[in-house]
Amino acid sequence: MTPFYNRRVPHGTLVGLGVIRRASAGAPLGSRLHILGRYLTCPFLPAVDALPPGARVLDVGAGHGVFARLAAERRGARVVALEPDVRKLGAALRHPAVRWVAGFDACIRGRFDAVALCDVLYRVPAAERDPLLARLFDRLRPGGLLMLKEIDPDRRLKFFWNVAQEFVAIRVLRLTLGSGLVYENREALGRRLARAGFVGVTIRAIDAGYPHPHVLYTASRPAQP
Ligand SMILES: C[S@@+](CC[C@H](N)C(=O)[O-])C[C@H]1O[C@@H](n2cnc3c(N)ncnc32)[C@H](O)[C@@H]1O
Known part of the structure; x- marks a missing residue:
């Protein structure tokens, strides 16, 4: 998906921008800029x-x-x-089909068709990642889909830019909750997904x-136990 600053902007990207701009209209200016910046710098549409x-x-x-709103x-x-x-909850985008819950995954019971984890794992300590993925596996119905969006540390130039920006966002502006700033490459995350029991892993x-x-x-939870 191509963002707004490319010469040819896909229709979906502009429609999404309109959705996010309207949805955040009532939020304080700082939150609004944060939300718009997030949409413009992260390709949500392929995941959605x-x-x-x-x-x-x-x-x-x-x-x-x-992600939820889109x-x-x-x-x-x-x-x-x-x-x-x-x-973030105070300025969160509201929609009748989106129910907000304040807390961590342990607050949630039941089964879902899909679980999304979008730029969250890098803020979870490495030792807690396998247990988190195993709990998310349990939250999926058999055949359900996990969507994991992360940053690839093996793409050195873009990765360096990302770390510089995250350093400012986390250490200076204190915008994001979590601990550490540890990115894992495709092989390491693929192994974690397999350890948690997921199958049919695709990486794009x-x-x-x-x-x-x-x-x-x-990645999917197997349809049969
Ligand atoms: C970079 S933001 C991404 C937010 C959103 N997923 C998005 O893509 O716009 C990371 C989010 O993960 C949340 N977070 C950090 N540690 C978490 C954890 N252990 N469980 C759930 N959320 C966590 C933070 O509060 C923050 O809102």
Whole structure:
């Protein structure tokens, strides 16, 4: 997906921008800029469009809810948006199909058609990643889909830019809750997904036209136990 600053802007990107701009209209200026900046620098649409239509989705670490809102509007998803940072919840994008919950994944029970983890894992300590992925596996119905969006540390130039920006966002502006700033490459994350029991892992670079090395993983809980 190509963002706004490329010469040819795909229709979906502009429609998404309109959705996010209107949805954030009532938020304080700082939050609004944060939300718009997030949409413009992260390719949400490939992840949203991978959702089955009408899916019941758990969005873990939903932030201000850009993914959740687009999933509801573009895919007719019913979303439980889970976010531990109450600063973001105060300015979160509201939609009748998005239910917000303040907290961590342990707050949630039940099964979902899809679970999204979008730029969250890099803020989770390495020792806690396997247990988190195993719990998210349990939150999926058999055959359900995990969508994991991360940054690829093997793309050195873009990765360096990403780390510089995150340093300012986390250490200077204190915008994002979590601990550490540890990125894992495709092989390491692929092994984690397999250890948690996921199958059918796909890994796709979705960073064309973006300054950061975005990569999208999808994986399924097996349909049969
Ligand atoms: C970079 S933001 C991404 C937000 C959102 N997913 C998006 O793509 O716009 C990372 C989010 O993860 C949340 N977070 C950090 N650690 C978490 C954890 N252990 N469980 C759930 N969310 C967490 C933070 O509060 C923050 O909102």
